[in-house]
Amino acid sequence: MGSSAAGFPMTNTDAIKSLAELFRGHRGAVVLTGAGISTESGIPDFRSPGTGLYNSIDPMEYLSVDAMRARPEVFWKYFTEVFEPSALAEPNAGHIALAKMEAAGYICAIATQNIDGLHQKAGSRSVFEVHGHLRTARCSECQKRFPLSAAFDQVRSGHLPECEGCGESLRPDVVLFGDMMPEAFAQASDAAAESNLMLVVGSSLTVSPANTLAMMSRRLAILNRDPTPFDDRAAVVIHAAAGETLAALAAELL
Ligand code: NAD
Numbered sequence: 001m002g003s004s005a006a007g008f009p010m011t012n013t014d015a016i017k018s019l020a021e022l023f024r025g026h027r028g029a030v031v032l033t034g035a036g037i038s039t040e041s042g043i044p045d046f047r048s049p050g051t052g053l054y055n056s057i058d059p060m061e062y063l064s065v066d067a068m069r070a071r072p073e074v075f076w077k078y079f080t081e082v083f084e085p086s087a088l089a090e091p092n093a094g095h096i097a098l099a100k101m102e103a104a105g106y107i108c109a110i111a112t113q114n115i116d117g118l119h120q121k122a123g124s125r126s127v128f129e130v131h132g133h134l135r136t137a138r139c140s141e142c143q144k145r146f147p148l149s150a151a152f153d154q155v156r157s158g159h160l161p162e163c164e165g166c167g168e169s170l171r172p173d174v175v176l177f178g179d180m181m182p183e184a185f186a187q188a189s190d191a192a193a194e195s196n197l198m199l200v201v202g203s204s205l206t207v208s209p210a211n212t213l214a215m216m217s218r219r220l221a222i223l224n225r226d227p228t229p230f231d232d233r234a235a236v237v238i239h240a241a242a243g244e245t246l247a248a249l250a251a252e253l254l
Pocket of ligand 1: 033034035036037038039040043044045046047048086113114115116117131201202203204205206207223224225226240241242243
């Protein structure tokens, strides 16, 4: 079910038409994506009831800088189990639709909270990975970078990933709880502040400061399966699956 700025309920078909109107009127939109856009590629999100990772453990306990420093073996075992499959996932209809909309000029940038790299795999070119990515790990001492796949191999053979140069421990190039935000977040903020339209897809909008991006554009639209705390600020809200909805939006526009 969708709704308009005034909170009037609309069918999803009507809401997609309204969203398409927004994109036609405000070309060069920014899209903010979260874990929900990748669940249809088989990657669990954090907060979906029943299937999200938060249902079994508190990721904060495992995915923080403090946890990594205090118990590196536990951290790397969990990180490898949970995120190695994400590196092998394939983009779905939602990622592909966004890439086509960028190629046609409707989207100027994607700011993603995801670390799975699926927007780039789908062909999107202007992607700001505000929480890092799964391509590399870096030495916590000399900052030298290595393919993350090599670190995963070391973990699976029972070793802590270490820097080949100085022997210090490696850490993944993702933003953990307690880390500073990367340069990509500043770039995403600039793009959002310059935009006339932001579409949020598949995010609970509860992780700060990434969720502040949703307040920087002049107009907001939200596509998420469940309600978010930002729904009442959006011109159009659609509570539906990302893949088929984005495919329908792209078909409406292209
Ligand atoms: P979240 O888990 O807090 O929220 C995901 C939202 O997506 C939920 O509100 C859910 O209703 C919605 N959703 C789930 N499947 C959907 C679908 N098919 N269509 C539409 N909506 C759907 O995710 P978040 O807001 O991105 O924050 C979680 C943090 O976890 C992020 O910082 C991200 O870095 C990290 N994370 C990333 C991945 C990934 O890279 N794929 C996976 C898990 C977690």
